[in-house]
Amino acid sequence: MYDAIVVGARCAGSPTAMLLARQGYRVLLLDKSTFPSDIMSTHYIHQPGVAMLKRWGVLDALRATNCPPITKVTLTFGDVVFNPPPPPDDAPVQEAFCPRRTVLDKILVDAAVEAGAELREGFSVREIVMDGDRVTGVRGAAKGGATVTEEARIVIGADGLHSKVAAAVKPAEYDTKPTFTFAYYSYWSDFPLDGAELHFPEGRYAIVFPTHDGSACVGIGGLTEGFHEFRKDIEGNYLKEADAVPTVGERVRGAKRLERFVGTNDQPNYFRKPYGPGWALVGDAGYHRDLVTGLGITDAFRDAQLLADAIDDGFAERRPLDEAMTAYEQRRNEVAKPLYDATCDIAAAEKLGPEQFAPFAVAMQAMQTMMVEMADAEKEVPA
Ligand SMILES: Cc1cc2nc3c(=O)[nH]c(=O)nc-3n(C[C@H](O)[C@H](O)[C@H](O)COP(=O)(O)OP(=O)(O)OC[C@H]3O[C@@H](n4cnc5c(N)ncnc54)[C@H](O)[C@@H]3O)c2cc1C
Structure with a gap:
């Protein structure tokens, strides 16, 4: 019996597994892919996402891959050229990065394993095991291997846009918008x-x-x-x-x-309720927005931290798990919603100008502030 089974080991799953393992939980991390491997995604990480990598102690590993730091961004709208101002001097990082997923995801998987998570690569989850409406585990197999069942106190769906965990638990979906x-x-x-x-x-x-x-x-x-x-x-x-x-x-x-x-063009826009009895969702499995603003990786990092903190609060009995998970959903939405609205407006527009990016910049600043506050709060917790 594991404390947590995490299905999916990329931007959302590996950090969640890493953070829980660092708290001493017994974590099983499953992915049908093996690593390193690519996935369909460009891979721009905004500064708040890079700040999470720094906070987790894995930014140096990324820097060591000679991925060029990005300090200049240019937006053009026909003849109008706009360079957004750089982050404030006291921001935790000044650079964005655009690392290949072959590189980034391998760094994240390795960090999870180093933290103590048990990784099974090439392992396909075929069924979510339930007892009534409570998820109790997963059933699946490694390539060519026998079907096995594993149980956990919580099963976390970090299995992307077409999440098997979400399909099994059928979470409420809200603020849904079509592909743009x-x-x-x-x-x-x-x-x-x-x-x-x-x-x-x-x-x-x-x-x-x-x-x-x-x-x-x-x-x-x-x-x-x-x-x-x-x-x-x-x-x-x-x-x-x-x-x-x-x-x-x-x-x-x-x-x-x-x-x-x-x-x-498979780019739906939705929020899902990200928790229920014995299960949680993180990353694209729980929240998806158009790719135009390049937010998915940064969002996944933020929500991995929020979710791992919530599970730890619940499991360590600092507060009831349900209350902690409600706070996870609220915190996620508080920061994601303005970015989501701005992204959908940008994605749906026939014609854009710099003014459409103003709400996006404000929402991004709010996310940066939230991530700094989360890191500061962590420093204040006695070890
Ligand atoms: C064309 C395109 C461009 C994009 N550009 C950007 C960008 O520039 N910047 C950005 O931040 N985001 C971008 N995104 C979005 C970004 O790719 C996603 O938001 C991000 O990958 C979500 O991470 P995740 O960990 O939630 O899911 P994923 O990265 O999709 O990982 C899910 C993992 O779950 C595993 N899995 C699924 N089902 C099972 C199963 N049954 N059993 C075992 N394992 C399973 C998969 O093998 C996979 O490894 C882009 C997306 C697309 C499509």
Whole structure:
């Protein structure tokens, strides 16, 4: 019997497992993937997310991978160019990063294992075991292995957008909005760039992020209505749309593509009630927003910390578990909701200007403040 079983070992699952294991809990961390491995996602981490990595003591491991720190962000709206101001001098970190998921997720998995979590990679959870409405464990198997059942006081679904845990417990979903955008991306060498770029010509967008080994992650997106037409000729349309964004097309055409194009329009927007008897949800499993503002990883880090703190409060009997989990949902929503609204407004817009990013910047600042407060509160707790 474990204290916690965490299904999914990427941005949400590994930090949750790491934080619980650091508190001395017996944690089983399961993923059908093996690590290192990629997943469909570009990978911009905003400063509050990087601050979490620092707080957890894993930022140095990321820096050691020579992932370029990002201190300059440029947004363009046709001829209008806007550089958001850098974080205040006293912010815990000044840089954003855009590490490949092969690199980032491996660092997170290793940190969870180092903290004492038991990792089973290549293990597929096929069934959520329930006793009445209470989740008591999971059933699944490693590739080619026998089916096993494992039990825990809590099963945590960190298993992403198509969460099996969420499908089993059927949580209430709220503030749901439809998919607004699609995007395709790839990696390029010999692509000149200076920091991160987000371009918003009318009806489409382009993102340019510096990542490892001097390569650039370049994504082209648009309103979801254009998805099926776009995918009829992905390369042709990617280049055509890039050409419509001043300087991006030019640079793409002078660069060398390193990988295949990857893309999706599976971008629903929802909040889910993230807890119930014997279960919890974290990361995309519990809350999903359009990819246009690159928030998913930063959100997953924040919610991993909030959830692990809530479970620890409950298990250590500092307060009833249900009360702690209610606070987890409230804290998540308090910070996520303004970012969610701003993201949905940006994603749904035909035409954007810098003014649409003002609410996003304010909400991001609130998230930064919350994360600093959480870290400060932790320092004040006697060991
Ligand atoms: C095209 C695209 C671009 C994006 N760009 C950005 C960006 O720039 N910045 C950003 O912050 N976010 C971005 N996101 C969002 C980001 O990828 C997600 O929010 C983030 O990965 C969520 O992390 P997670 O740990 O909740 O889920 P995931 O990263 O999806 O991990 C879930 C894990 O659960 C495992 N799993 C699932 N089911 C089972 C099962 N039954 N048994 C065992 N294991 C299971 C999977 O193998 C997987 O490893 C983007 C997303 C997309 C699609």
